[in-house]
Amino acid sequence: MSIDKNTIKEICKIAKIHLTNEEIEEIEKDLNPIVEYMDSMDELDLENVEPTYRVFDSINPFREDEVKESLNHEDVFANTENREGNYFKIKG
């Protein structure tokens, strides 16, 4: 199954990216060989194979419930114009 223009348009909606028609054409041309290669991957029997999403099991490292210093507000808000007081504010 190749990846066609309509599929790319649908994915762009989900990914919140806008592409021009030329860009969609270019991406279709670039991604199709990869998608076709991926689709050809049916030679392996994976019926009884468990997927691995992480190499090692990770455990949530909990700490004592104590108040600690948080990030400096001025440093955090230095990266945005969308500030009002200590809030990020945008039009809804």
Place this chain on the structure above:
Amino acid sequence: MELYYKNIYEIHNMLRRKELSCEELTCTILNRINNIDEKLGAYLTIVKESLSEAKAVDRKIGNGDYIEPLEGIPYSLKDNISTRKIKTTCGSKMLENYISPYDATVVERLKKNILVGKTNLDEFGMGSSTENSAYKITKNPWDLTKVPGGSSGGSAAAVASGLCFFSLGSDTGGSIRQPAAFCGVVGLKPTYGLVSRFGLVAYGSSLDTIGPITRNVYDCALVLNHISGYDTKDSTSVNRGKKDYTKGLKNGVCGLKIGIPKEYFHDGIDNRIKEKIIEVVKELEKKGAIIIDVNLPHTKYGFFTYYNIATAECSLNLSRFDGIRYGYCKNEYDNLNELYSHNRTLGFGKQVKKNIILGTNSLIKTNYEKYYEKGAKVRTLIIKDFKEVFKKVDLLITPTTPTLPFGIGEKIKDPIKMYKSDILTINANISGIPALSIPCGFIENMPVGVQIMGGYFNEEEVLTCAYEVERMRGEITWNTSL
């Protein structure tokens, strides 16, 4: 030898004996950057405060205080590693003016060092040539018409041309090792979880690893000593206690079992590179290593697994960039959807968008089983291959790259060719094992890297073998004509 090409051990002794001040040392590096980086394009940001940091080290030495082996040594950081008060752009317009409110853990662990600058990279670490940076193209220090590899191309080029004594890069599918091979330096991707990822701007969270890029193996071990170790801020950090990786370097390879996986010597690899690697293997055998032919049958499926997992994780990780709290923001919009789309469309470059689209395609409900889950199942088989083989051998030796450094512009239009640059490195990320690239010679005046892979947390033997390869190879004559 010029001061900027000396090794860390020599520089440390010169500082300690007061034959050289840290300020002079830092000035030498900054002057060299000033003189040649316009041609090379390794750096995105130069840290002007580095001189005052150097003066503080000099005061300490003046007071007769002890300085650690790495203290006061000028270094650089790939620009996807967060630094407080210094820009972290990820090579992207999205983060052109972004200043992180915190330091990455690795930066905290190198606080006694002198950070001279942040290096160029493929945008968000996505690429194999550093041509995908939104800011500049980095050149290969051995031939300015060639790429330095990627995505840590800026770091590898900076180390190879004496613009710092070491650098930290990140490796998702070979992004430390492939540029290290192309630039003739040592690059280590440690075991996943050995070095904290806190503060690394994520590309593929289950694959990303921070590691050192240095000019020799001892320096690599020394840097690993400092940056490795458990970190509660990273839930994937592994608690294994601290080790001194410099200790066993001279142990030699006598009795070490080294596997040669035939799948890494296929027809797609430049024959001259294969011959170089075989020469290295023969030399190691003369030193007492036991060479064993082995098989890793699922090697060829690495490409499938990597592009499903890396792009899916990329699509998730990059979903945080909406331009509201940080990042590119065009404050002209009618609704939220428009705000997100504007910012992400104008902030991200072409390769990043491609990866997001490919990854989102793998994750949508109708494709999840066919792509992402299937990729994760194949990952299980690739890991099993390595586990089986490491019951028989201690290390594996392969080429690092299938080709010599290619020309700037040569592969950028051919995604499959570009992706295949990582074909020999991706499986170490998929399985999480440590892997190192070390230069083992030159072909057509361009460096060739040999890759040494080990079992989980077996960095010591990987480094010991690399040290032996370095001894056999002899000193590299760095390109001083830049």
